[in-house]
Amino acid sequence: MxxxxxxxxxxxxxxxxxxxxxxxxxxxxxxxxxxxxxxxxxxxxxxxxxxxxxxxxxxxxxxxxxxxxxxxxxxxxxxxxxxxxxxxxxxxxxxxxxxxxxxxxxxxxxxxxxxxxxxxxxxxxxxxxxxxxxxxxxxxxxxxxxxxxxxxxxxxxxxxxxxxxxxxxxxxxxxxxxxxxxxxxxxxxxxxxxxxxxxxxxxxxxxIGKKNVGADNIKHICYTVNAKDRYLTLKRVVDYYPEIYGIIFCRTKRETQEVADLLLKDGYNAESLHGDLSQAQRETVMSKFRQKNIQLLIATDVAARGLDVENLSHVINYNLPDELEIYTHRSGRTGRAGKTGTSIVITNLKEKSKLRAIENKLNKKFEHQQVPSGNDICARQLFYLIDKVEKVEVDDSKIKSFLPEIMKKLDWLDREELIKKFVSVEFNRFLSYYSNLKDVETPVESLKYKSGNYSNNNFKRFFINLGQLDELRPKTLIEMINDFTEINNIEIGEIEILKTFSFFEIDADYADKILFSFRNKYYGKRKISVEISEGRNNNKSKKSFSLKNRNSGKVFSQKKKQKSYNR
Structure with a gap:
């Protein structure tokens, strides 16, 4: 050199x-x-x-x-x-x-x-x-x-x-x-x-290195979970790494703030960084993070651009980015100056192709792991505490005057009992939280449906007041569902695009989420109306449906104008 x-x-x-x-x-x-x-x-x-x-x-x-x-x-x-x-x-x-x-x-x-x-x-x-x-x-x-x-x-x-x-x-x-x-x-x-x-x-x-690939000193870990378990997984990952100092990347400003609020509510040292903050607020948050007064920064990609922080231990992708290059930038924020770092992805089964594309881009493979169990987390936290105690420096001059009273107060405890009590003071929170909590399950990949043969029979059918005249397309509708719900792995069934309105099927578990997410939303200048379809004909072989008009009480029947779109 x-x-x-x-x-x-x-x-x-x-x-x-x-x-x-x-x-x-x-x-x-x-x-x-x-x-x-x-x-x-x-x-x-x-x-x-x-x-x-x-x-x-x-x-x-x-x-x-x-x-x-x-x-x-x-x-x-x-x-x-x-x-x-x-x-x-x-x-x-x-x-x-x-x-x-x-x-x-x-x-x-x-x-x-x-x-x-x-x-x-x-x-x-x-x-x-x-x-x-x-x-x-x-x-x-x-x-x-x-x-x-x-x-x-x-x-x-x-x-x-x-x-x-x-x-x-x-x-x-x-x-x-x-x-x-x-x-x-x-x-x-x-x-x-x-x-x-x-x-x-x-x-x-x-x-330096190979073009468009990740640094060799960054470890890439993937946790595949159901959408409903994404936040629970994040908490377990953070608990599993007691010394974590990192950035959690989210897809939208709203999600960034929601995740930050949940972490703060659950007692974590976290702050959000997104475009809705004023410049003064941004600078305050970034200054606190650089000084390690904040342990976890939850950020959008746009807000985090230009934020240069040394010694990040982890980058967590709460959602995968849409652009592959963005993952390279995210992961490159850790493992700097020759140090090691970890980039973690929380994903779902439907993002397998995106994961493969990132692996090809990085010329690296993700290490697929089970979400840490409660037992794993408790053991990790316990031995982290023991290591801290073992390595802590003692300043005799500052505690000497207190020792006689302390010794007198604890004299009745034997060595084993003292250790147990000491550990429990710091450790009871994790023990009580994880004692009866189920572990996060890794989802099993289900068979995909084709030509009308559905793997999920638990679909709910919805009416939307947009159709061909609004230039609505299946892809556009799917993007709207993803953007409005901020969940990109809802299972979508049959989509029918008609002249002035359309129907689509969604996993029934998300029915309330769909109705809430489409409230007060617009498609161009037109206000969107989404309702659960009441006139569903469950016979898949038939090509017609009926919809009761709530204003006139009339019933309309119409042939399919377009083939169903299966996703």
Whole structure:
């Protein structure tokens, strides 16, 4: 392994880096820094997981090569979120500790634009920016990028996932054609390749590990359960890992808040992070989490973008993400800087294909495990407590004066009885909770129904006031059911799409959930009405049904206009 000096960095920069606690370069730094120092005209694509030291990989060379005699902007760094934007600016300031003449400005939304304009007008050698705010400043003629020497796209895949492609292209068009471009990303998607082909010339490609795969030091565990057991499983997982410090990812803002509220109610040290929080609330939550005043952060993917936290032990996927690349980003938040980490998935039988796709993407297999039993959890918690007691440091000077009274009070207890009582003080909560609680069962995969042969005879039939004239499709209806109920594994039976209304069948156990979830919902500008169908003809061979009109009392009969859709 090379040293920072051997990579060609100046003494004052190496000193600043070592004062930050870094003795040797990480893999991405060892590969990228010499390329940028030896030929700062090269375009570079660097693929490495989040948390592998990418900021220093490009930051140290640009601090060294900047020309402080010129006042114009020479380096532009684009990143997806204000948190990452600020973090980059702070890191660069730390690297430039002994080069005080370098001016670095962070430009991002959600903060005073007037103050940022003032900072830019006083000069900025380096701008760290989010695309939206930078584009606004360009249009106001506040930012001049005509002399930019290098553009760095940090977490380029995240910027594209967040819909910044048009903004990125417009910004890049306002920079000189002869500049060089550095692109840093965790994954190499087709969109990243398109950007590279359009704006980069014969880039040097540097890959740490394999493209689009997970880090080797992250363990991937999968618990397959029924939908109703998802939260119970989460609690057991958290209880099974007493020292857990992690992020729990949910699919929606509503689910994020619900899970956080349930965990708080059940006595866990948890907080939520989602888009409905104000910027001040977000910053408070993130600050508490970074300082480990919060043990569990329940977050949406969008809200957690740019949140950089060291030493996460676990990432828990309460729901699998829709995009495979997002799982890579989620899992990459643990196991950083060479440490080990665990990424846990709570899933159901219907997500098998998605799991396989993720395994192919990561080039890794999930370790499928049984949900920890109450006995397993109690044993784990007990020995965790014993280990803490065994390793705790004793300060005799602080407790010496109390010991005679304590000894006198406990003198009547023998050693075994004392140990039992001591353990029970901390441990009774788990023992009482799990003593009579059934373990979470792993569901057995049932046979799928085909051509009208149903594996689930417990279907309830529903009427919905949308049909062909509303351009309703089976796929659209299924997506509505998933989105409104926020449950994506409800078993769906026959779907009939008719001219002005439709019918669908759902596992009867979810009947009340369906009725509640579709209340006050709209399809475009039309208010949705969902009711349990009262005129169901149970003979599957017949092609007609009847529906009583509640206003007129008439009964309508109509032939099927479309074949049933089996899922």
């Amino acid at each position: 090379k040293t920072f000096e051997e990579l060609g960095l100046e003494y004052n920069i190496v000193s600043a880096v070592k004062e930050l606690g870094f003795e040797n370069p990480m893999s991405v730094q060892e590969k990228v820094i010499p390329v940028l120092l030896e030929n700062n005209q090269s375009d570079v694509i660097a693929l490495a997981q989040t948390g592998t030291g990418k900021t220093a990989a490009y930051g140290l060379p640009i601090i060294q090569t900047i020309n402080t005699k010129k006042t114009h902007t020479q380096y532009l760094i684009l990143s997806p979120t204000r948190e990452l934007c600020l973090q980059i600016a702070d890191d660069l300031s730390d690297f430039a500790k002994y080069k005080n003449e370098i001016k670095i400005t962070a430009v991002f939304g959600g903060s005073s634009i007037e103050r940022q304009i003032q900072q830019l007008r006083s000069g900025a050698h380096i701008i760290s920016a989010t695309p939206g705010r930078l584009l606004d400043l360009i249009k106001r003629n506040v930012v001049n990028l005509s002399k930019v020497k290098t553009v760095i796209l940090d977490e380029a895949d995240e910027m594209l996932n967040m819909g910044f492609r048009d903004d990125l292209e417009e910004i890049l068009k306002s920079t000189p054609a002869e500049k060089n471009t550095l692109l840093f990303s965790a994954t190499m998607s087709s969109e990243i390749r398109t950007i590279a082909d359009k704006f980069m010339f014969e880039p040097v490609e540097i890959t």
